[in-house]
Amino acid sequence: MDEPKTINPILKQVLELGPPLLFFVIYLRIRDDVFTWGGVEYTGFIVATLIFVPILLIAMGILWILTGKLSRMQIFTAFMVIFFGGLTAWFNDERFFKMKTTIVYAFFAAILSIGLIRGQSYLAYVMSEMIPMKQEGWMLLTRRLTVFFICLAVANEIVWRTMSTDAWVKIETFGFPILMFLFLWSQIVALERYTEIDEPK
Incomplete structure (x- = not known):
């Protein structure tokens, strides 16, 4: 390998x-x-x-x-x-590119929701190597991230439909990534008790 x-x-x-x-x-x-x-x-x-x-x-x-x-x-x-x-x-319509962000966030929320319905955390499947955490912690993070993605999708729709292109570009480039970083950081801190520490062999 x-x-x-x-x-x-x-x-x-x-x-x-x-x-x-x-x-x-x-x-x-x-x-x-x-x-x-x-x-x-x-x-x-x-x-x-x-x-x-x-x-x-x-x-x-x-x-x-x-x-x-x-x-x-x-x-x-x-x-x-x-x-x-x-x-x-x-x-020749800029609305398509602006809608892309909504669809991406909605898609991620839908995929995570399917996993939750099946009692699984697809997030753990993707990130478990980076963040060792108990299953209960992964399920909590997945539920919260699903809601967060839905909020971002709704927020993007509001922004591009009601604000200028300049505003959308700034929020798309800086606003949403910063919100994502702060959300994930806050969740890692909040769910610290679920992290698994490898015992020395």
């Missing part, structure tokens, strides 16, 4: 967080511009979206080469970005 490849944690963070940050920077630079291709006008947001897709794929390709694997969440997110980025360009 092949040994897992190690990667510098800073480089890993750059490859994972770099593409969204580049999208944000590119959008700020061209948001007021209009581009004409084939007689069709495209806003800066749509062009930034089209640029973001290959940037994300390149970053994921480098991450795969360096680590030898990609998580299911990364693969699914990349598929959704490509699919909805394509729809955004094809129909």
Whole structure:
């Protein structure tokens, strides 16, 4: 069995967080511009979206080469970005890319809910190697994360339907990730009593 490849944690963070940050920077630079291709006008947001897709794929390709694997969440997110980025360009409608976030969060909530109905934590299946925790703790975290994903999906719908594109881009790039980090951090602290410590052999 092949040994897992190690990667510098800073480089890993750059490859994972770099593409969204580049999208944000590119959008700020061209948001007021209009581009004409084939007689069709495209806003800066749509062009930034089209640029973001290959940037994300390149970053994921480098991450795969360096680590030898990609998580299911990364693969699914990349598929959704490509699919909805394509729809955004094809129909020349930025709403498709904005709806992508809602669908991703709703999908994660649905998958976790299916596991809960079956009395299982699919979250543990994905993350148990990173966070050793008792089954009771995984079930609690899965239920809370399911509700959190639903809240994020609803929040995204409210944001893109009622706020400006500028506001959505900022919240998508910084707001939702920060909320996710704070939520997971708070849950790890709250569920600390369920963590399992390997006894020395």
